[in-house]
Amino acid sequence: MTVTVRFAPSPTGRIHIGNARTALFNWLFAMNNKGRYIQRFDDTDVVRSTQEFADSILYDLHWLGIFPDVTEYQSRRSEIYEAAVERLKAARVLYACYETPEELDLRRKVRRTRGQPPVYGREALTLTPEQVAEYESDGRRPHWRFLLPNFTSDPLQPERTEVHWNDLVRGEETVDLASLSDPVLLREDGTYLYTLPSVVDDIEMGVTHVIRGDDHVTNTGVQIALFQALGAEPPVFGHHNLLTTVSGEGLSKRTGALSIESLRGDGIEPMAVASLAVLVGTSENVTAAHDLGELAGHFDPAATSKSAAKFDPDELFVLNRALMHHMPFEEARDRLIVLGISGDRAEPFWLAVRGNLDRLSDAVAWWRILSDGPQEAAEFSGEDRDFLHQAFDLLPEEPWNGTVWKDWTGKIREATGRKGKPLFMPLRLALTGRSSGPELADLLPLMGREGTLARRP
Ligand code: GLU
Numbered sequence: 001m002t003v004t005v006r007f008a009p010s011p012t013g014r015i016h017i018g019n020a021r022t023a024l025f026n027w028l029f030a031m032n033n034k035g036r037y038i039q040r041f042d043d044t045d046v047v048r049s050t051q052e053f054a055d056s057i058l059y060d061l062h063w064l065g066i067f068p069d070v071t072e073y074q075s076r077r078s079e080i081y082e083a084a085v086e087r088l089k090a091a092r093v094l095y096a097c098y099e100t101p102e103e104l105d106l107r108r109k110v111r112r113t114r115g116q117p118p119v120y121g122r123e124a125l126t127l128t129p130e131q132v133a134e135y136e137s138d139g140r141r142p143h144w145r146f147l148l149p150n151f152t153s154d155p156l157q158p159e160r161t162e163v164h165w166n167d168l169v170r171g172e173e174t175v176d177l178a179s180l181s182d183p184v185l186l187r188e189d190g191t192y193l194y195t196l197p198s199v200v201d202d203i204e205m206g207v208t209h210v211i212r213g214d215d216h217v218t219n220t221g222v223q224i225a226l227f228q229a230l231g232a233e234p235p236v237f238g239h240h241n242l243l244t245t246v247s248g249e250g251l252s253k254r255t256g257a258l259s260i261e262s263l264r265g266d267g268i269e270p271m272a273v274a275s276l277a278v279l280v281g282t283s284e285n286v287t288a289a290h291d292l293g294e295l296a297g298h299f300d301p302a303a304t305s306k307s308a309a310k311f312d313p314d315e316l317f318v319l320n321r322a323l324m325h326h327m328p329f330e331e332a333r334d335r336l337i338v339l340g341i342s343g344d345r346a347e348p349f350w351l352a353v354r355g356n357l358d359r360l361s362d363a364v365a366w367w368r369i370l371s372d373g374p375q376e377a378a379e380f381s382g383e384d385r386d387f388l389h390q391a392f393d394l395l396p397e398e399p400w401n402g403t404v405w406k407d408w409t410g411k412i413r414e415a416t417g418r419k420g421k422p423l424f425m426p427l428r429l430a431l432t433g434r435s436s437g438p439e440l441a442d443l444l445p446l447m448g449r450e451g452t453l454a455r456r457p
Pocket of ligand 1: 198
């Protein structure tokens, strides 16, 4: 059977790096198993879901290098869910409940004071036809609960019922169905909660592996029971740890914190985001992979830790710098053209500056310095100014070869007796206006003799 995975966000906001982790775990798993990746939008919550958010999520995924085989929207599939509802009703495992949230709350409190677990007590199963008729005539509409298979013959006497699975990430997992309330699958207004459409789609779409955050571990116990109630074999499950901020807070689509959009805006490369999103919180070293194929080689769901992983945005810059440092000119060329960096000098320029960039767009400042001179004129002491005048007088004639910097500074050293920092720093400041940056040996040929002389203070 073809390995089939899905990433199933609800399109209620921009995705953040934690969502990207889930998407990438699925994508890399499919890559490593020659599988299919389904992009599924869990948009049954029509109030909060929008097409704009779905489109933005697709855009962000493409930016990361994820190109789904299929894209599906749950909002367009209600007929399929209705059929499943009918089957569950016919099997008498979906039952109508009429309690209001306040009544349920009160019951939970009573159960707690009696030392009972705060789960739903299945009172709706004991309603008489007269009571139901009364609720209906009062205008109450039922919501529908799935009867968990946690009893032998009397649902009012639940008993410990273990559901087991071998989790791709966490190994052997167990959920006791008696510790859970029968989940509501359908609301009063006829809309679906996440649980049923998700299972129906996983069956219908032939999903073989469900890889998602570990906030869904308990759901999995319920969903395995639901797969079985619908006569289907449950897929393999894998629950990865969630990412938190450095101070330990969860990430939220709603706040926009660490959204893929904002990281892109900060000039972070997609492979810096992908590498950190996948490798943080695993036993693998966090290094910048060059492409998703390389990252797939470092990806093993079983190497993921079980506890939450702290995510430090500063690490993104470390990875970004590493990517810049090794980025071949061919890869940067088109992006540099967009930034106005082109022509014969573009390639040697790129090779000279890439090791000093935090982000690709920082190349613009260096291009300006080389084309137009230092952006801020440096202040020199009288002594340094004399030294520089002497130095500029010694600048070799053209044509220049690859050793011009060495030749020039050799002559300066001989003539002035200066060496080390007192020799190089005034030159660097005069040539670039900055106290640090790319090797001057690489920059000098890019400025040319005329350009260099124009920088004489
Ligand atoms: N819509 C669910 C979520 O975003 C999907 C969970 C799942 O993958 O089943 O949490």
